[in-house]
Amino acid sequence: MPRIFIKIFFWFWLAMTLIGIILVAISLTTDPRRNFMERESHKLTSYGEQLIRAYEDKGEAGLVREIDRFEVEDGIHLVLVDVKTRLLSEQPEQPFLKDFARKALIGNLTRSLGSDIVRPGGSKFETFAIPLNKDYVLLAEVPKPTRQQLLLDPQTLTSRLVATFMVAWLICYLLARSISTPILKLRRATQRFAEGDLDIRVTPSLGQKKGEFADLAKDFDSMAERISDLLQHQQRFLRDISHELRSPLARLNVALELARQQIGKDIAPLSRIEQESERLNTLVGQLLTITRLQNQTLIRDKQPLDLADLLKRIVEDANYECQTSHLKTRLTAKTVGTVLGSEELIYRAIENVVRNAIHYTREGSVVDINLTSSKDGSWAEISVLDHGPGVPESALPELFRPFYRVGESRERNGGGTGVGLAIAEQAIKLHGGKIWAENHAQGGLIFTILLPVEGASSD
Amino acid sequence: MKDILIIDDDAELCDLLTDYLKAEGFNIETCHNGEHGAELAINDRYDLIILDVMLPGINGFDVLRKIRSCSAVPVIMLTARGDDIDRIVGLELGADDYLPKPFNPRELVARMHAIQRRTEISAGPTAPGKHDRNEGKIIVDDLELDPARQTLLCKGENIELTAVQFSILHQLLANAGKVVSRDKLAEDVLGRKLEMFDRSIDVHISSLRKKLDCGSGGRERIKSVRGVGYQYLVGAQ
Numbered sequence: 001m002p003r004i005f006i007k008i009f010f011w012f013w014l015a016m017t018l019i020g021i022i023l024v025a026i027s028l029t030t031d032p033r034r035n036f037m038e039r040e041s042h043k044l045t046s047y048g049e050q051l052i053r054a055y056e057d058k059g060e061a062g063l064v065r066e067i068d069r070f071e072v073e074d075g076i077h078l079v080l081v082d083v084k085t086r087l088l089s090e091q092p093e094q095p096f097l098k099d100f101a102r103k104a105l106i107g108n109l110t111r112s113l114g115s116d117i118v119r120p121g122g123s124k125f126e127t128f129a130i131p132l133n134k135d136y137v138l139l140a141e142v143p144k145p146t147r148q149q150l151l152l153d154p155q156t157l158t159s160r161l162v163a164t165f166m167v168a169w170l171i172c173y174l175l176a177r178s179i180s181t182p183i184l185k186l187r188r189a190t191q192r193f194a195e196g197d198l199d200i201r202v203t204p205s206l207g208q209k210k211g212e213f214a215d216l217a218k219d220f221d222s223m224a225e226r227i228s229d230l231l232q233h234q235q236r237f238l239r240d241i242s243h244e245l246r247s248p249l250a251r252l253n254v255a256l257e258l259a260r261q262q263i264g265k266d267i268a269p270l271s272r273i274e275q276e277s278e279r280l281n282t283l284v285g286q287l288l289t290i291t292r293l294q295n296q297t298l299i300r301d302k303q304p305l306d307l308a309d310l311l312k313r314i315v316e317d318a319n320y321e322c323q324t325s326h327l328k329t330r331l332t333a334k335t336v337g338t339v340l341g342s343e344e345l346i347y348r349a350i351e352n353v354v355r356n357a358i359h360y361t362r363e364g365s366v367v368d369i370n371l372t373s374s375k376d377g378s379w380a381e382i383s384v385l386d387h388g389p390g391v392p393e394s395a396l397p398e399l400f401r402p403f404y405r406v407g408e409s410r411e412r413n414g415g416g417t418g419v420g421l422a423i424a425e426q427a428i429k430l431h432g433g434k435i436w437a438e439n440h441a442q443g444g445l446i447f448t449i450l451l452p453v454e455g456a457s458s459d
Numbered sequence: 460m461k462d463i464l465i466i467d468d469d470a471e472l473c474d475l476l477t478d479y480l481k482a483e484g485f486n487i488e489t490c491h492n493g494e495h496g497a498e499l500a501i502n503d504r505y506d507l508i509i510l511d512v513m514l515p516g517i518n519g520f521d522v523l524r525k526i527r528s529c530s531a532v533p534v535i536m537l538t539a540r541g542d543d544i545d546r547i548v549g550l551e552l553g554a555d556d557y558l559p560k561p562f563n564p565r566e567l568v569a570r571m572h573a574i575q576r577r578t579e580i581s582a583g584p585t586a587p588g589k590h591d592r593n594e595g596k597i598i599v600d601d602l603e604l605d606p607a608r609q610t611l612l613c614k615g616e617n618i619e620l621t622a623v624q625f626s627i628l629h630q631l632l633a634n635a636g637k638v639v640s641r642d643k644l645a646e647d648v649l650g651r652k653l654e655m656f657d658r659s660i661d662v663h664i665s666s667l668r669k670k671l672d673c674g675s676g677g678r679e680r681i682k683s684v685r686g687v688g689y690q691y692l693v694g695a696q
Contacts, residue, residue, distance in 0.1 A: 242539055247469050250561035254475040257564040261482050274563075281561055288539075344656040 003211035008175065015171040022163040032153040036145045037126065044076075044130050048138035051080050077141035182206055182213035186220060196297035198228035231295065238291055245284050252277050279417070286419040290402060293345075293426035302340045304454070307380055308333040310343065311371055314351050318358060318367075326364045329354065333371040336380040337453030341431045346451070349427035352420035353384050353435075353447050360388035360445070374450065379433075382449040390439040399437050400425040424449075462504070463571070465489045466496035466522060467511040467537065479564050485571070493517040497525040500532060506578075507571060511537045511560070512545050520552055527553040531609075533574045533622045537562070543658075550662040555623040556649055557659070573650020577626050578609075599635045600694055602671075604628060613671065623648055624667050627660070631681065631691040640688035664689055 047070060055063040067078050128140040151157075189202045201224060202217040256274055260266055311331055318329040339346075357367045365387035372381050391399065391406045398404050403418040428435045433451040440446045463485050467473055473489040480487050488505075490496040493514040500508050500522075508526065512519035523534060536549040536557040546557050556570055597604045603612040609625060611618045620628065626648040630639055641660045645653040653660065664681060671680050682690045 246539065246561050247472065250469070251472050251475055253561045254472060254479055254564050258475060258479050261479060277561070347655070 004179075004213075007178070007211070011171055011175040015168055018167045018171070019164050022167060023160055026156065026159050026163060030156050030159070032150040032156050033145070035153055035155050036150065037128075040126070040142050041128060041130055044078075044128055044138060044140050044142070045132065047076075047078065047140075048080070048130060048132045048136070051078065051138065052132060052136055055080065075143050079139040081137040081139060082135060179213075182209070182217065186213070186217060189220065189224075193224055193227075194297070198224065198231065200224065235295070238288060242284055242288050246281070249277055249281050249284075283417045283419070286417050286423060287402075289348075290419055290423050290426060293423065293430060296430060299342045299345070299430060301342055303343065304338045305341055305343055305346060307336060307339055307346075307371055307382070307451075310347055311350065311369060311382070314347065314354055315369060317351075318354055322358060327358055327361060327367065329358065329367045329369060331369045331371070334373060336371060336373040337377060337455070339380050339431075339451045340454045341451070345427040346431065349424040349435075350382060350384075350449065352424040353449065356421055357384050357386035357388075357445070357447070361386035362388060373453070378453055379450040380453055382451070383446055384449075385440055385444055385446045387444045390443060390445050391437070393439065396437050396439075400435070461506060462486045463488070463507050463509065464496070464500055464503075464505045465509045466493065466500070466514070466519075467491065467509070468514050469511070476564065476567075480568070483568055493519070493522045497522045500526045501530055505532060507574060508532055508534045509537065509567070510534055510554070512539065512549065520548060523549065523552045523554060527621070531619060531621050533578065535567070535570055535574070543656075547658065547662055550659055551666060553621045553624075553666070555621055570650060574622065576650065577648065578622055597629070597632045599632050599691065602632065604632055618670055620667075620670065623663055624670070627663055628667055628671075631689060635691045636693045638684050638688050638690040642688075644688065660689075 051066055054066040070076050070078055126142050126144050130138045132138055185205055186202055189200050192200045201221045203221050206214055206217050260270055315329045315331045361367050368385040370383045374381050395406045400421050402422040425435050428449055431451055435449045437445055437447050465473055468491045470491055477487040490499055493516050510519050533555045536554040537560045538545040538557050549557050558567055601614045611620055630647055644660050668681055682692050684690055
C-alpha cells in the first residue's frame, strides 16, 4: 500500500480517535447539572439579599411584591424563611417547608438537599434552600434546565471545543507540514532548474525520508541528471560542429594568403573568396550565438546600461557605414530609467534591428530611431522605423524566425545572414523585454523593443 | 623572435601555416598533441608558442597551465570565434593574446610582430639600436621593475609575470599616478586596436592585481577609471 495513503489515513484516524477520547473524558469528569446548580445558587443568593432588604424596609407587603416580581420575571418560586422557622411569604404555613428550612439551616446544606424535596407537580423544578445569614434561609424552586441547556453549558462546551481545536490543529499541522515540506522543496528545485541551475538536486535536502516524496525526489534528480547531460552533449555537439566547420575555413584563409604570397599581388577573385569565407564564418558564429542564447536563461554580467549612449554609438557606426548609400540614421533620445543587462547582448540586438532597417529602407531615406519611456515609466521603449516596403501582416510574427524571407521584395542582396533578428529577439527576451514589428501607417516597418526598467513596478 | 612552436591537431592547417610563416621569415615547428606540445614548449627554447584551444587529449587550457607553471614564454591562443569565455579563460591562465579561429594569417603575423617588438623593447640594451629611454630600472614604492632582465621585485622578492603583464605594468609604472587609457595600453602592448567588448586588457590587469597583492596590505595599486583606462596609484594617493 502506498506510504502516502497510510500516512494520511493514519493521521486522520488518529485525530478523530483522539478527539473522541478527549470528549468522552471531558463528559465523564464534568457534570453540566452541577455547573447549573452552582450558577443558580449564586444568583439566588443575590435575590435573597434583595428580599431581605425589601422585608426589612417595607415589611411583609414589600416582600410579597418582590417575590411576585421574581415569579413573573424568572418563573422562580421563592420563600423566605426566618431563623425561627417562620415562613415569611407563603401562607398558609407548610410544615414540611419549616422542617426543610430548619435542616438546611442546621446542616448549612444547600444544593444536596435540593432534590430531596418532592412537591406535587414539582418534577419540573429544582428546589434550593440557601442560608443567607444568621437570620434567614431562602427556599427556591427554579425551573429545571432542559437537555439543550445542559449540552450548551458554556463551561463544558468551551473545554470540549478547545480540546477538539487543539488536537485537530496539532495533527493537521503535522500532517500538512509533512506533505507540503517536500513538495515545496521539490518546487523550489524545479524553479531553480528552470532558471538554469542544472546542478540542483533534491534528494540530499530530504535526508533519510522514505516514501512517495523521496521517490519523486529521486526521479526528479535522475531527470535533472539526464537533462543536464543532454544539454552538455548538445553544447559539446555544437562546439564540435563549429570546430569542424571552422577548421576548413581556417585552412581556406591560410591557403588564400599563401596564394597571394605566391602570386605576389592581390587579384579580384581572391578578395571575393576571402569575402565569402568571411561571410560563411559570420554565419557559423551567428548560428552558435543563437543556439547559445536559446539555451541561456541567466545573464552573467548584468550592469546598468546607458541606453542613450549605446544607441548613439550604434547610430554613429551605422552612419559611418552608410556614407556611400545616401542613407541616414537619426536618433531621438529621451531620458529613461536604468535598464540592467549585458551591454554586449543589448548592443548586438539593437544593432541587428538597425542593420535590418538600413537594409530595407529606400535609398536616400532616413531610418528613425527613437528612445523613450513608457507611460508608467516601467519600460524603456526603443523604436526603429524604416522607409521601406513593409511586410504583409501575416508575415510580421515570422520575421524573427532564423532564415525567414518575405517573398521576392525582401530578397537578400548581400549583407545579413538571416539570423540577426532571431538573435535580437532571443537577447531581448533574455532580458525580460519584448520585441515586435508592425507596418507603420505612413509606410515602412517599425520595430518596437521594450526593456524593463529596474525598480519600476511593472504590471 | 625566430623559433615558433605551433600546437594544433589540424595537421593540414599546420602545413599551410608553416609554408606561409616560413616565407615571412620564421622557423616553425609543429606538434599535433597537447601533452607532447607542452613538453616541447617547456624543454626547448622557443620565442613564441601558438596554441589551439581545441586539442584531443588534454585541451589547450591544460597545456597552457603546464607551460605557465614553469615558463613565461609568450603564448598566442587560437580560440573559437565568439566564444568570449574561452578568450577570457585563456587570458586569465596567462596567454599573452588570442586570435579567433578562423583567422587571417596576416593578422597572426601582425600579432607575432607585436609581441616580438615588445620583448625587444623590454629587453632594452640587449636589443641593439633601441632607444635607451627604456633603459634602467623603474622603482615605484616597493616595486622594482627591470626591463633589461624582464624581472619585477616586490619588497625584494621576485614576481613571475608573463610578457604582456610585464609590458602593461611597465606602461603603468612609467606613467605612475597618471591614467593610461585602455586603447593606448592595447596599442602599445598588444599592438592592435581593441574591438568593441574586447576585455583583454581588463583580464590582464586583473591577473596583474592578483600577482601584485604582495605586501600591499589590501591597498589598491591599480585603479580602474571607468570608461577611460587604468592608473597606478603611488604611495598614499
